[in-house]
Amino acid sequence: MSTGTVDGSSESAVAVSELAAEKALALMDSEGMDRDIGGLRLFVQQGGCAGLSYGMRFDDEPEDDDTITVHHGLRVFVDPASLDYIGGSRLEYEDGLQAAGFHVENPNVVSECGCGESFRT
Incomplete structure (x- = not known):
């Protein structure tokens, strides 16, 4: 059973900056995805030097038990399961000289690896 769609203001939800939303929506558009049904899946998986790592992909529709939030x-x-680790996090997009891409700012992290790709809570 789906936990439903929330506006993204819940402290337990994942927030998304306006720039990150714009970049993700542009990528969805370039892949011909339906914005009204599809979305960005943010998840946690085992791996990395710190034990857990973030994952992102586009999905055509949510799973039945997903928390669905809408941001910009x-x-x-x-x-x-992922929400337990990343609830309260914020997805940002960084566009700089050395790197460009999505970055998760997670207040639950107690340690990160040097590359910022994996973490421990």
């Missing part, structure tokens, strides 16, 4: 027109899907 972007639907974000998070499964219950």
